[in-house]
Amino acid sequence: MLPKRKPQNRFPLVPVSVVIIVVSFMFLYYYYMAPSSSFNVLSKNMALHFGQCSSQALALGEKFLWYAPHSGFSNQLSEFKNAILMAGILNRTLIVPPILDHHAVALGSCPKFRVLDPNLIRISVWNHVIELMRERRYISIAEIIDVSSLVSKSLVRVIDLRDFVSIWCGISLDSACLNDSTLQSSVSETLKQCGSLISGLHGSDNKCVHAIRDDCRTTVWIYNQGGHEDGTLDSFQPDEQLKKKKNLSYVRKRRDVFKSLGPGSQVESASLLAFGSLFSSPYKGSKLYMDIHESPQDQRLQSLMEEIKFLPFVPEIMSAGKEFARRTIKAPFFCAQLRLLDGQFKNHHKATFQGLKQSLESLRQKGSVPIHIFVMTDLPRDNWTGTYLGDLVNDAHHYKLFFLRDTDELVRQAAVKLMAAGHGQRFISNSKPTAGKRYCSNPTLPDVLLYVEQAVCGCASLGFVGTSGSTIAENIELMRKYGSSYCRS
Numbered sequence: 001m002l003p004k005r006k007p008q009n010r011f012p013l014v015p016v017s018v019v020i021i022v023v024s025f026m027f028l029y030y031y032y033m034a035p036s037s038s039f040n041v042l043s044k045n046m047a048l049h050f051g052q053c054s055s056q057a058l059a060l061g062e063k064f065l066w067y068a069p070h071s072g073f074s075n076q077l078s079e080f081k082n083a084i085l086m087a088g089i090l091n092r093t094l095i096v097p098p099i100l101d102h103h104a105v106a107l108g109s110c111p112k113f114r115v116l117d118p119n120l121i122r123i124s125v126w127n128h129v130i131e132l133m134r135e136r137r138y139i140s141i142a143e144i145i146d147v148s149s150l151v152s153k154s155l156v157r158v159i160d161l162r163d164f165v166s167i168w169c170g171i172s173l174d175s176a177c178l179n180d181s182t183l184q185s186s187v188s189e190t191l192k193q194c195g196s197l198i199s200g201l202h203g204s205d206n207k208c209v210h211a212i213r214d215d216c217r218t219t220v221w222i223y224n225q226g227g228h229e230d231g232t233l234d235s236f237q238p239d240e241q242l243k244k245k246k247n248l249s250y251v252r253k254r255r256d257v258f259k260s261l262g263p264g265s266q267v268e269s270a271s272l273l274a275f276g277s278l279f280s281s282p283y284k285g286s287k288l289y290m291d292i293h294e295s296p297q298d299q300r301l302q303s304l305m306e307e308i309k310f311l312p313f314v315p316e317i318m319s320a321g322k323e324f325a326r327r328t329i330k331a332p333f334f335c336a337q338l339r340l341l342d343g344q345f346k347n348h349h350k351a352t353f354q355g356l357k358q359s360l361e362s363l364r365q366k367g368s369v370p371i372h373i374f375v376m377t378d379l380p381r382d383n384w385t386g387t388y389l390g391d392l393v394n395d396a397h398h399y400k401l402f403f404l405r406d407t408d409e410l411v412r413q414a415a416v417k418l419m420a421a422g423h424g425q426r427f428i429s430n431s432k433p434t435a436g437k438r439y440c441s442n443p444t445l446p447d448v449l450l451y452v453e454q455a456v457c458g459c460a461s462l463g464f465v466g467t468s469g470s471t472i473a474e475n476i477e478l479m480r481k482y483g484s485s486y487c488r489s
């Protein structure tokens with residue numbers, strides 16, 4: 001449930017000041033009694049004045065943007081791209097989130113006008129972030145997806161969420177890992193305050209946070225379409241039946257994001273601009289939430305959109321893919337991406353295998369055998385018997401199959417290397433690294449199998465067949481189209 005907004009600053013003066021005194025006392029106690037220990041995680045400016053920005057946050061001068069990603073990885077990647085675009089347009093520093101667990105946070109359905117309210121989705125993401133931190137599984141999406149070229153070309157500025165929180169809320173997310181029971185309650189409270197503040201549960205104001213409440217039920221963001229579309233009705237509206245059934249009064253308007261939220265708008269002065277979900281996709285001739293096109297007049301937007309069409313994985317993953325192709329497959333090969341188990345894909349085995357069969361038969365007519373095939377699939381190797389994959393394995397004269405497992409040394413090494421590289425930990429230039437450069441220790445190695453597999457498929461010179469409707473297949477197609485130069489280097 002959404003906690004009711006309490007006017008805490010005005011009414012319960014006594015309890016609030018007692019809490020502040022107790023918390024400060026505990027903080028000072030631990031700070032001075034254990035100066036070099038892990039208790040040092042609370043910064044000296046622990047001053048989240050219950051729903052207001054700290055002066056430290058306001059003094060930064062830097063303007064930030066965050067958003068609430070959700071669902072699976074591919075979805076999170078497309079929202080990340082949309083967020084880069086928004087941050088670029090609005091000239092704000094993008095706060096880079098971690099990769100959330102598969103479906104840990106769900107949005108709902110825009111076409112059905114049944115989605116989680118932006119405040120609620122933001123706080124769900126925040127709670128999940130704390131959980132990832134506590135379980136030492138936090139990995140930034142920028143540790144997997146390479147945004148360095150965007151950043152070096154100054155198309156966007158980024159900051160890791162952990163760094164943002166330590167600067168802006170004056171508490172390190174690492175403190176979520178604290179074991180000490182006395183300190184833990186004050187830490188939890190401060191983290192909770194920080195989460196509520198940046199999620200907009202305390203409301204919005206002009207200086208601190210502007211939390212966007214408009215979602216895909218009411219708004220389609222557009223940019224710079226000659227100005228005449230701003231405020232017009234979108235072509236996709238809830239029909240009368242839905243309006244009646246759900247008692248909706250919604251009307252979807254097209255609104256210019258720069259005019260509403262950019263420099264010159266009332267929102268400009270807010271230190272933090274918080275979006276909810278940035279999920280968008282084509283729907284009934286329109287877009288669900290963002291409908292932003294390249295525009296020849298705007299060179300910067302043009303370059304930005306060009307760059308985000310395809311964002312590569314970080315070099316550690318790309319080179320693991322290339323290495324596997326070069327050292328293990330050692331020949332031109334074909335890649336098959338077969339999604340067989342998850343959700344909608346369960347019922348389409350026949351069609352999925354049929355596509356592969358056709359491609360392989362035409363390859364056999366053209367070239368020499370055996371045909372080398374790299375297979376990425378969610379069907380465990382032990383279950384291939386009795387499927388078309390089993391047939392391929394048995395036909396060793398014509399086919400030679402390769403696949404990767406998450407226990408393979410190549411995959412493990414890629415994870416070790418990318419953790420060591422720490423791509424996600426970028427500070428903005430005008431800030432001092434404050435509390436907690438080192439994050440909760442003993443990080444579990446991230447599962448990078450799926451990413452390495454995609455990188456292998458990017459190098460498949462004999463061709464590629466993917467599962468129709470799979471976003472992973474789409475990403476591989478993009479990689480093969482725009483980003484396969486790594487295979488040849």
Ligand SMILES: *[C@@H]1O[C@H](CO)[C@@H](O)[C@H](O)[C@H]1NC(C)=O
Pocket residue numbers: 061062063091263
């Ligand atoms: C964008 O923001 C940066 C940093 O706040 C500022 O230096 C720069 O002038 C801004 N650019 C534009 C075009 O407003």
Ligand SMILES: *[C@@H]1O[C@H](CO)[C@@H](O)[C@H](O)[C@H]1NC(C)=O
Pocket residue numbers: 179
């Ligand atoms: C925290 O507690 C858990 C079990 O309660 C223990 O396994 C872990 O080692 C402790 N960590 C630290 C840093 O003391």
Ligand SMILES: *[C@@H]1O[C@H](CO)[C@@H](O)[C@H](O)[C@H]1NC(C)=O
Pocket residue numbers: 247249
């Ligand atoms: C429909 O919603 C309006 C407010 O949006 C409310 O006043 C009204 O009672 C609702 N009607 C029904 C049948 O739920």
Ligand SMILES: *[C@@H]1O[C@H](CO)[C@@H](O)[C@H](O)[C@H]1NC(C)=O
Pocket residue numbers: 341380382383
């Ligand atoms: C895979 O095989 C195992 C053991 O033979 C079986 O228990 C399991 O249900 C199979 N899984 C699928 C998805 O077919």
